[in-house]
Amino acid sequence: MRASLIQIAVDEGESVDSRRRRAAGLVREQAGSDLVVLPELWTTGAFAYEEFGREAEPLEGPTYEAMAKAASEAGVWLHAGSIPERAASGGGPAAGDGSLYNTTLVFSPSGELAAVYRKIHRFGFDKGEAVLMDAGRDLVTVRLPGTTLGVATCYDLRFPELFRGLVDAGAETLVISAGWPERRRAHWTLLAQARAVENQAFVLACGTAGTHAGVPQAGHSIVVDPWGEVLAEAGAGEEVLTVDLDPAKVATTRDQFPALKDRVLGLEPPGHRR
Numbered sequence: 001m002r003a004s005l006i007q008i009a010v011d012e013g014e015s016v017d018s019r020r021r022r023a024a025g026l027v028r029e030q031a032g033s034d035l036v037v038l039p040e041l042w043t044t045g046a047f048a049y050e051e052f053g054r055e056a057e058p059l060e061g062p063t064y065e066a067m068a069k070a071a072s073e074a075g076v077w078l079h080a081g082s083i084p085e086r087a088a089s090g091g092g093p094a095a096g097d098g099s100l101y102n103t104t105l106v107f108s109p110s111g112e113l114a115a116v117y118r119k120i121h122r123f124g125f126d127k128g129e130a131v132l133m134d135a136g137r138d139l140v141t142v143r144l145p146g147t148t149l150g151v152a153t154c155y156d157l158r159f160p161e162l163f164r165g166l167v168d169a170g171a172e173t174l175v176i177s178a179g180w181p182e183r184r185r186a187h188w189t190l191l192a193q194a195r196a197v198e199n200q201a202f203v204l205a206c207g208t209a210g211t212h213a214g215v216p217q218a219g220h221s222i223v224v225d226p227w228g229e230v231l232a233e234a235g236a237g238e239e240v241l242t243v244d245l246d247p248a249k250v251a252t253t254r255d256q257f258p259a260l261k262d263r264v265l266g267l268e269p270p271g272h273r274r
């Protein structure tokens with residue numbers, strides 16, 4: 001399976017329309033790959049909080065249209081990163097007409113919508129995304145020929161229980177789209193490897209390059225195999241990271257080193273038994 005991670009630069013000098021056209025062109029250039037991945041909130045920038053409401057789109061808005069078309073023209077499975085989605089109804093904290101979500105779209109090679117994932121862990125503590133957007137509730141997996149994707153977004157990477165839930169639902173390839181800042185790049189690399197090792201799964205983590213809202217982005221998109229080996233890692237700038245994976249490696253790793261079978265579930269809290 002050939003996967004291409006498009007680490008697009010999200011700089012303030014470029015309009016959303018221009019970046020959308022450029023992203024579609026980059027997806028089309030990946031014809032021949034099986035799976036193409038874009039990062040989190042690449043239309044606005046993950047830290048451009050003021051843009052979220054202004055640039056929010058309905059699910060089937062301009063980014064959906066452009067990405068569905070690009071997926072079918074390239075003939076690839078497309079994890080189209082995420083968009084600020086204004087849901088048709090709801091009424092989230094700062095949403096106005098409807099709730100805002102950080103929403104991932106996945107398209108099949110014929111351009112059909114295959115999955116929608118709304119980010120569960122919102123970043124910012126008591127500001128930014130955490131107050132502007134609503135939280136998704138549902139884990140999402142997507143069956144591809146040869147592997148099952150488990151979908152997660154950026155800050156989700158810090159929450160191992162989400163990934164265990166995806167593995168329990170059959171995920172073998174964990175795809176994380178992100179807008180991770182340079183300041184915490186060491187966490188990004190470490191956590192990507194940890195999620196691969198503990199879940200004995202491939203990790204495809206695609207971030208952004210550039211600087212928006214004064215936040216330099218880490219880049220360094222990374223692909224890790226189920227043994228924790230880094231198969232490929234991008235630099236800091238805009239780049240397409242392409243890697244060939246053998247999906248069967250998940251089963252062989254889990255058979256040869258069956259640590260997942262040794263899980264002990266339902267542990268009691270301290271002091272429960274006297």
Ligand SMILES: NC(=O)CCC(=O)C(=O)O
Pocket residue numbers: 040046122123153154155156158178179180181184187
């Ligand atoms: N967009 C995000 O979720 C940022 C996450 C982040 O910066 C971190 O976890 O650190």
